[in-house]
Amino acid sequence: MDRLIGKRVVITGGGSGIGADMALAFAEAGADVTIIGRRREPLETTACRHPAIACEIADVTREADMVALFERLGEVDIVIANAGAADSAPLARTGLDQWQRMLDVNLTGVFLTLREGLKRVRDGGRLIAVASTAGLKGYAYVAPYCAAKHGVVGLVRALAQEVAERNITVNALCPGFTETPLLEASVATIVAKTGQSPAQARAHLQSTNPSGRLIQPAEVTATALWLCGPHSGAIHGQAISISGGET
Secondary structure, eight states: OOTTTTOEEEEETTTSHHHHHHHHHHHHTTOEEEEEESOHHHHHHHHTTOTTEEEEEOOTTOHHHHHHHHHHHOSEEEEEEOOOOOOOOOGGGOOHHHHHHHHIIIIIHHHHHHHHHHHHEEEEEEEEEEOOGGGTSOOTTOHHHHHHHHHHHHHHHHHHHHTTTTTOEEEEEEEOSBSSHHHHHHHHHHHHHHOOOHHHHHHHHHTTSTTSSOBOHHHHHHHHHHHTSTTOTTOOSOEEEESTTOO
């Protein structure tokens, strides 16, 4: 599979989970991939899986980092704003610092990635944000995360209108609970706060999916590859649910 030969791809949060899965798949499709993150070790672990994957250290919440990053990279074809984080607490016990942290990583980081990526993307480019079903519905105890992901969907829809007359598409992917290290952290939090077993916590998360299972990273990656392939130019300004019918 070589349909992306010659394409330059940037993926934030590429050291693990969905980002790492995307990095390998896009590299195997022929693209030159640069993965971005704050921690060198997981990035290098992912980069070692394919010679077409390179890594850069940057914090998506820092404007100076993202400006400098895209200045170094130059022209690109595909930008995937994937970096994110999750935390949970009842709203009445959510501190302003926790609220701000969720917005910084999950919304401001996407804004900076897409803004700088837009300045460098070539004709025919693709801008993709990895949002969540939390951008399409509410979940209890994760109000800041839901607010941020709803913001990502709104950002994507607004930017799509701005670039509608250009040969660029902008879309959001909205996976349900996905089998990633982020989900394992959520399971650990549920166990710690409720006393449930890990199996019970996972079963609770799986129950949100009508199919009764967790989403796999490869399913999100396949959707991203489709958006970057032929005959996808009419898919624009969409929030694509990858959730087994949940949304």
